Amino acid sequence: xxxxxxxxxxxxxxxxxxxxxxxxxxxxxxxxxxxxxxxxxxxxxxxxxxxxxxxxxxxxxxxxxxxxxxxxxxxxxxxxxxxxxxxxxxxxxxxxxxxxxxxxxxxxxxxxxxxxxxxxxxxxxxxxxxxxxxxxxxxxxxxxxxxxxxxxxxxxxxxxxxxxxxxxxxxxxxxxxxxxxxxxxxxxxxxxxxxxxxxxxxxxxxxxxxxxxxxxxxxxxxxxxxxxxxxxxxxxxxxxxxxxxxxxxxxxxxxxxxxxxxxxxxxxxxxxxx
Amino acid sequence: xxxxxxxxxxxxxxxxxxxxxxxxxxxxxxxxxxxxxxxxxxxxxxxxxxxxxxxxxxxxxxxxxxxxxxxxxxxxxxxxxxxxxxxx
Numbered sequence: 001x002x003x004x005x006x007x008x009x010x011x012x013x014x015x016x017x018x019x020x021x022x023x024x025x026x027x028x029x030x031x032x033x034x035x036x037x038x039x040x041x042x043x044x045x046x047x048x049x050x051x052x053x054x055x056x057x058x059x060x061x062x063x064x065x066x067x068x069x070x071x072x073x074x075x076x077x078x079x080x081x082x083x084x085x086x087x088x089x090x091x092x093x094x095x096x097x098x099x100x101x102x103x104x105x106x107x108x109x110x111x112x113x114x115x116x117x118x119x120x121x122x123x124x125x126x127x128x129x130x131x132x133x134x135x136x137x138x139x140x141x142x143x144x145x146x147x148x149x150x151x152x153x154x155x156x157x158x159x160x161x162x163x164x165x166x167x168x169x170x171x172x173x174x175x176x177x178x179x180x181x182x183x184x185x186x187x188x189x190x191x192x193x194x195x196x197x198x199x200x201x202x203x204x205x206x207x208x209x210x211x212x213x214x215x216x217x218x219x220x221x222x223x224x225x226x227x228x229x230x231x232x233x234x235x236x237x238x239x240x241x242x243x244x245x246x247x248x249x250x251x252x253x254x255x256x257x258x259x260x261x262x263x264x265x266x267x268x269x270x271x272x273x274x
Numbered sequence: 275x276x277x278x279x280x281x282x283x284x285x286x287x288x289x290x291x292x293x294x295x296x297x298x299x300x301x302x303x304x305x306x307x308x309x310x311x312x313x314x315x316x317x318x319x320x321x322x323x324x325x326x327x328x329x330x331x332x333x334x335x336x337x338x339x340x341x342x343x344x345x346x347x348x349x350x351x352x353x354x355x356x357x358x359x360x361x362x
Contacts, residue, residue, distance in 0.1 A: 013343045014286040042280060042350050049346035 001270060002026040002060055003221035004214045005113075005138070005178055005207040009034040010043035010063070016050045019059065022211040023218065026060040028090050031077050032067070040066070040073055044080040051084045062113060064090035068101040075105060082107050088135060089113070093143070095121040096128060103133075111135045113178065116166055117143035125169035136176030137166045138207055142183060152183075154190055156197050167202040179206040182213065195220040223268040231261035231268075278354045281339075281347040288339040290347045292355050295331035298322065304336035317341050321348045330355070 002025035008015040010029045019027045035043045047063065063086055065077035081089065091102060094114030103109075112133050116122065117140030128134055141159055145152050152158065163179065170177035179198035182191045191213055198206050199220055206217045223231075234257065237248055244255045268274035278292040300318050302311055318332055321344075334344065 012284070012287075013339060014284060017286060017340070041353065042347070045350045045353075046343065046346040049342040049349075053342045 001176070001204060001267065003205050003271065004217040005062070005205060006059075006211060006214055007034065007064070007181065007207065007209045010047045011035050011039045013046060013050075016047065019061075020056055022059075022214050024059050024208075024211075024214045025205075025218070026062060026087070028062045028064050028207070030064045031073070032064050032092055040076070044076060048080050048084060051086070055085065060087040062086060062088050062090050064092065064115075067092040068098045068105070069093060074102075078106055087111060090115060090138065092140070093118055093121075094128065094134075094137075096124050099128065099131065099134075109133050113138050113176065115140040115143075116162065117141075117147075119144070119147055122162055122165045125165055126172060129169040129173040129175055134175060136178055136204075137170050138178040139163060139166050139180040141180035154193070156194060160201075163198070163201050163203065170204070171202065176205055177203045179203040181207045181209045183209065185210045185212070188216075191216055192220075218271075222271045222273055223264050225273070227264055228268050228274060231264045234258055234261040235265065276358060278351045278358065280351040280354065281343075283335060283337055285337050286339060286343065287337055288344055288347055289333075289335040289337075290344075290351045291333040291335075292351045293331045295329055298328050298330055298332075300332045300334070302334045302336065304334075306336070306338060310336075313341070314344060317344045318348060321345050321352075325349070325352045327352055327355075 004024045005026045005028055006022055006024035007028045007030050008019060010031050016029070029047050031040060031043050063081050065081070066073035068074050088111030090113045092115045094116065095118060110133065113136040114128060114134055115138045116125065125137065139162060141152060144162060145158065150158050167177045182194045184190050195206060195217060205221060208214060208217060234248060234253055237246060238244065238258050244258060246253050265274060279289065281287050281289045283289050300315060302314050304311060304314060314334060314336060318334060322330070322332070332348070
């Protein structure tokens with residue numbers, strides 16, 4: 001599991017060389033929107049050379065390829081990444097039809113984080129979540145709101161349906177639900193509010209387009225010491241009483257609460273705060 | 275045939291310019307030429323050789339690029355050069 005996914009352009013050596021200093025759990029090297037059409041060959045060549053020369057245990061590395069709508073670039077992207085040590089690809093504009101095209105193009109299967117950014121995909125997310133190669137969804141709010149012809153608001157109410165659909169489908173097959181990047185880069189209060197909504201609804205992680213957002217995201221998706229302490233008490237009492245149903249501080253504790261406490265402690269351990 | 279330009283003048287990058295020439299010629303402009311000029315020359319020469327490229331003028335304007343960047347930028351330039359040659 002990763003908390004933060006940081007996008008960096010694939011054609012900028014300075015960003016590639018620093019990908020392990022931003023503290024993101026995962027980095028998405030971009031061949032798509034942040035790389036100009038005439039520079040895509042540069043991004044492919046540079047990224048391949050970089051990843052063949054240097055190895056990383058952390059962060060997890062993904063490459064955002066071009067959509068199958070841009071077939072020529074998509075094919076070249078797939079050819080250039082096939083032997084690279086990456087965790088998977090980030091697939092723009094994923095829907096059932098485009099995923100079929102992608103699967104017909106690749107030389108060997110690869111793990112996919114699919115970007116949900118077209119209105120139609122929110123009616124087929126459950127089917128996509130069941131695909132064994134799809135390991136997560138990433139909400140693409142900029143393209144989605146563009147398609148809906150609406151503006152993104154500070155409170156994000158226009159994204160409630162999309163976020164919820166993504167989260168429910170991802171949870172049904174236990175894959176990642178990664179929230180959309182917050183694009184108002186200098187608006188720290190807005191970022192914090194946006195992250196709060198993502199965590200409250202059930203996103204498992206958040207993407208970002210600016211390294212300065214990573215610490216905020218990691219912090220928000222890491223269990224707090226207060227939550228860890230409460231979970232430890234629940235587990236301790238469960239073990240002590242050998243029971244899956246008891247009262248603690250006047251609150252009824254039963255199996256789902258105990259399991260949630262176990263999951264929180266596992267996350268805390270994974271993120272090095274336990 | 276048109277001049278091929280790849281890369282940038284941003285820090286940690288280099289700008290490679292390729293032009294057809296009567297012989298193979300390499301020019302390097304780098305703020306760290308005294309320390310790394312020889313190494314940059316070697317990367318450029320080896321890459322040209324590996325791709326069987328001769329009779330070309332290479333200008334490498336280096337802004338502190340590592341070897342992998344110089345090599346990748348030159349390979350991209352060579353690919354574009356070959357494509358342009360095929361088209362002309």
